[in-house]
Amino acid sequence: xxxxxxxxxxxxxxxxxxxxxxxxxxxxxxxxxxxxxxxxxxxxxxxxxxxxxxxxxxxxxxxxxxxxxxxxxxxxxxxxxxxxxxxxxxxxxxxxxxxxxxxxxxxxxxxxxxxxxxxxxxxxxxxxxxxxxxxxxxxxxxxxxxxxxxxxxxxxxxxxxxxxxxxxxxxxxxxxxxxxxxxxxxxxxxxxxxxxxxxxxxxxxxxxxxxxxxxxxxxxxxxxxxxxxxxxxxxxxxxxxxxxxxxxxxxxxxxxxxxxxxxxxxxxxxxxxxxxxxxxxxxxxxxxxxxxxxxxxxxxxxxxxxxxxxxxxxxxxxxxxxxxxxxxxxxxxxxxxxxxxxxxxxxxxxxxxxxx
Amino acid sequence: xxxxxxxxxxxxxxxxxxxxxxxxxxxxxxxxxxxxxxxxxxxxxxxxxxxxxxxxxxxxxxxxxxxxxxxxxxxxxxxxxxxxxxxxxxxxxxxxxxxxxxxxxxxxxxxxxxxxxxxxxxxxxxxxxxxxxxxxxxxxxxxxxxxxxxxxxxxxxxxxxxxxxxxxxxxxxxxxxxxxxxxxxxxxxxxxxxxxxxxxxxxxxxxxxxxxxxxxxxxxxxxxxxxxxxxxxxxxxxxxxxxxxxxxxxxxxxxxxxxxxxxxxxxxxxxxxxxxxxxxxxxxxxxxxxxxxxxxxxxxxxxxxxxxxxxxxxxxxxxxxxxxxxxxxxxxxxxxxxxxxxxxxxxxxxxxxxxx
Ligand SMILES: Cc1ncc(COP(=O)(O)O)c(C=O)c1O
Ligand SMILES: Cc1ncc(COP(=O)(O)O)c(C=O)c1O
Numbered sequence: 142x143x144x145x146x147x148x149x150x151x152x153x154x155x156x157x158x159x160x161x162x163x164x165x166x167x168x169x170x171x172x173x174x175x176x177x178x179x180x181x182x183x184x185x186x187x188x189x190x191x192x193x194x195x196x197x198x199x200x201x202x203x204x205x206x207x208x209x210x211x212x213x214x215x216x217x218x219x220x221x222x223x224x225x226x227x228x229x230x231x232x233x234x235x236x237x238x239x240x241x242x243x244x245x246x247x248x249x250x251x252x253x254x255x256x257x258x259x260x261x262x263x264x265x266x267x268x269x270x271x272x273x274x275x276x277x278x279x280x281x282x283x284x285x286x287x288x289x290x291x292x293x294x295x296x297x298x299x300x301x302x303x304x305x306x307x308x309x310x311x312x313x314x315x316x317x318x319x320x321x322x323x324x325x326x327x328x329x330x331x332x333x334x335x336x337x338x339x340x341x342x343x344x345x346x347x348x349x350x351x352x353x354x355x356x357x358x359x360x361x362x363x364x365x366x367x368x369x370x371x372x373x374x375x376x377x378x379x380x381x382x383x384x385x386x387x388x389x390x391x392x393x394x395x396x397x398x399x400x401x402x403x404x405x406x407x408x409x410x411x412x413x414x415x416x417x418x419x420x421x422x423x424x425x426x427x428x429x430x431x432x433x434x435x436x437x438x439x440x441x442x443x444x445x446x447x448x449x450x451x452x453x454x455x456x457x458x459x460x461x462x463x464x465x466x467x468x469x470x471x472x473x474x475x476x477x478x479x480x481x482x483x484x485x486x487x488x489x490x491x492x493x494x495x496x497x
Numbered sequence: 498x499x500x501x502x503x504x505x506x507x508x509x510x511x512x513x514x515x516x517x518x519x520x521x522x523x524x525x526x527x528x529x530x531x532x533x534x535x536x537x538x539x540x541x542x543x544x545x546x547x548x549x550x551x552x553x554x555x556x557x558x559x560x561x562x563x564x565x566x567x568x569x570x571x572x573x574x575x576x577x578x579x580x581x582x583x584x585x586x587x588x589x590x591x592x593x594x595x596x597x598x599x600x601x602x603x604x605x606x607x608x609x610x611x612x613x614x615x616x617x618x619x620x621x622x623x624x625x626x627x628x629x630x631x632x633x634x635x636x637x638x639x640x641x642x643x644x645x646x647x648x649x650x651x652x653x654x655x656x657x658x659x660x661x662x663x664x665x666x667x668x669x670x671x672x673x674x675x676x677x678x679x680x681x682x683x684x685x686x687x688x689x690x691x692x693x694x695x696x697x698x699x700x701x702x703x704x705x706x707x708x709x710x711x712x713x714x715x716x717x718x719x720x721x722x723x724x725x726x727x728x729x730x731x732x733x734x735x736x737x738x739x740x741x742x743x744x745x746x747x748x749x750x751x752x753x754x755x756x757x758x759x760x761x762x763x764x765x766x767x768x769x770x771x772x773x774x775x776x777x778x779x780x781x782x783x784x785x786x787x788x789x790x791x792x793x794x795x796x797x798x799x800x801x802x803x804x805x806x807x808x809x810x811x812x813x814x815x816x817x818x819x820x821x822x823x824x825x826x827x828x829x830x831x832x833x834x835x836x837x838x839x840x841x842x843x844x845x846x847x848x849x850x851x852x853x
Contacts, residue, residue: 169650170650171560171648171649171650172647172648172650174560174647178559180559196559198556198557198558198559199556199557199558199559200554200555200556201554201555201557202554202555203534203536203552203554203555203660203662204527204530204639204662204664206700207563207564207696208563208569208641208643208696209569209571209639209641209696209699210696210697210699210700210703211567211569211695211696211697211698211699211700211701212699212700212703213564213565213567213700215565217649245704246701246704247700247701247703247704248700248703248704248707281649283560283565283649285564285565287564288700291528291530292527292528293527293573293637293639293662293664294525294526294527294528295699295702295732295733296703296706297703297707304559306559306560306649308560308649323688325688326688326689327686327687327688327689328686328689329686329689330683330684330685330686330689330722331683331722331723332679332681332682332683332722332725333682333683333684333685333686333701333722334697334701339567339697339700339701340563340564340565340566340567340697340700341566341567341690341695341696341697341698341700341701342567342697343565343566343567343568343651344562344566344567344568344569344603344604344644344695344696344697345567345602345603345689345690345695345697346651347566347568347603347604347652347653348601348602348603348604350652351604351653366686366687366688366689366722366723367687367722367723369688376651377651
């Protein structure tokens with residue numbers, strides 16, 4: 142499903158690669174960047190001047206609207222390499238659709254599909270050495286759009302910059318993930334921007350997440366802002382609950398991100414005849430299931446960690462430990478997803494997208 | 498109440514002022530900037546290197562967290578000049594407190610008070626020519642903080658930049674302001690960041706405001722996200738209702754910005770023996786009051802326009818026009834506030850702060 146089009150992207154290559162300066166065995170997520178970056182400007186009503194150039198600083202007005210009004214959206218995807226040097230993306234058209242859905246909600250002009258895929262293909266081929274083979278290794282891809290017009294009046298920008306950055310990532314073992322169910326703070330409002338990958342949604346979570354960390358939890362599971370009775374999602378993952386053998390997750394809404402990993406897990410579950418329920422999940426129901434021993438697992442699903450099993454959840458002053466399972470859904474879904482991502486299995490759903 | 502401290506601010510002056518290039522009679526709000534800007538960096542755990550230098554572009558990593566996670570807060574204030582060349586701020590300690598309140602919620606380190614005031618005093622003295630005398634003319638002041646650490650992982654930045662930009666502004670006649678009461682979209686959640694001047698709160702309003710504009714309204718009056726039954730505030734103004742002679746406004750909360758203009762209006766009303774009620778205001782109550790002829794006025798209150806009388810409100814498919822009053826509260830509060838701001842009257846509450 143490669144989209145082949147005559148690319149109009151200007152390419153300015155780095156004189157010599159920085160790759161030898163990088164220790165691929167001790168990467169901190171999101172802190173090292175590949176040789177090149179893609180950018181394209183929106184001005185005079187259209188996207189123009191697409192260019193791939195060496196990764197480096199931007200020159201931008203301090204009055205750029207992104208700094209003042211958070212008019213910015215992003216995506217998160219990964220490129221995977223198989224043992225033959227093949228390079229793959231996982232359902233990238235989902236990310237393409239989502240960045241434009243996010244953009245629309247933030248009054249940002251949509252980015253053209255052809256250019257999105259051309260840019261990805263070109264930059265990934267250019268920086269293909271930055272993708273290391275081996276399960277868990279990947280190149281994290283960060284497409285994003287920022288409002289660049291200079292002006293401190295609260296109205297949509299007339300100028301934007303779309304960019305793609307690439308950051309090599311290792312398999313990351315998240316360890317025992319302890320989460321707390323939110324009782325006071327919230328992530329999104331009905332009629333708000335929670336469903337969008339709008340920049341401000343993430344900064345707004347830092348403070349409550351810091352408070353959770355001080356109490357020994359790594360992440361917050363957000364609940365609805367009105368009653369805090371319904372479990373929604375984590376900061377960068379959708380959340381699944383397994384009660385007996387049934388897999389349960391909250392429906393997407395204007396508060397909850399429509400995760401690619403989430404929908405892929407649901408699809409896999411369907412073909413594996415695992416009963417699934419997409420419905421609102423009450424905090425009290427999960428506590429009850431824990432009490433009577435039917436709560437088997439909770440796990441998060443998102444591009445960064447694929448699947449993160451949760452070992453403990455907190456609510457109020459109480460701590461609830463989850464059993465350690467021999468055969469968990471979490472492990473099973475994780476390996477099935479990664480087998481598809483790394484070209485180690487069949488791809489019955491057409492989820493793989495070959496770059497090279 | 499000037500805070501005099503030995504300033505440690507480095508000053509790099511512009512070789513020759515750009516002021517003669519500017520037509521002060523046709524300023525578009527927030528689009529022209531004065532000769533200088535202030536900046537100060539947070540790194541290694543402290544604010545350092547405060548500098549005033551010519552206004553100009555920043556050099557910043559495309560991976561800076563502000564672009565990806567909207568970790569940014571701002572303030573809006575004005576400097577006013579009287580006919581003797583005196584320069585004044587209006588209750589600047591309120592803005593100082595509020596930027597740090599916003600910062601805390603966004604996991605941004607607080608900025609030191611002394612440096613905030615030193616920076617304001619120095620830059621305003623340097624660019625004092627940019628403040629024109631005459632009622633309505635002012636220099637809009639935009640302090641803000643952005644997360645500058647390069648990194649595409651969703652966690653608080655370790656580095657920040659605090660800046661102050663100055664933009665000359667004219668009296669702006671907002672004309673007939675038509676507003677619509679929101680029925681679907683919302684601005685803030687309980688437990689969210691609505692009370693903070695967090696950048697993302699503003700970008701999130703652009704799309705619903707565009708939809709309102711298409712229907713002929715300039716602004717949206719946000720309602721609570723849960724029921725849309727209670728009126729909260731506008732995009733950059735708090736909202737007051739006058740029923741008979743009583744002035745009513747919503748209480749501040751974690752969804753509503755604690756506006757300086759709002760609290761000043763409430764204080765003035767108190768001393769003028771105008772009955773005030775700070776309580777939740779129902780959409781149905783306002784419609785009812787309109788019907789029975791007791792709804793006299795609605796106006797917005799905020800630094801930019803001071804007081805904006807509202808001529809019309811819409812709800813659902815209905816349009817409600819407000820009477821044109823001979824002696825409106827809006828006009829009265831506006832002139833009382835401006836008299837204090839421009840040093841034309843007594844200052845019984847100690848609201849004026851003299852810069853020069
Ligand atoms: C808020 C939020 N929820 C869930 C997810 C998981 O989505 P995906 O599986 O598409 O990575 C993400 C990450 O992108 C996210 O930011
Ligand atoms: C959301 C919001 N409400 C109200 C106001 C009015 O506040 P102030 O009177 O302090 O300018 C502002 C502007 O600062 C605002 O951004």
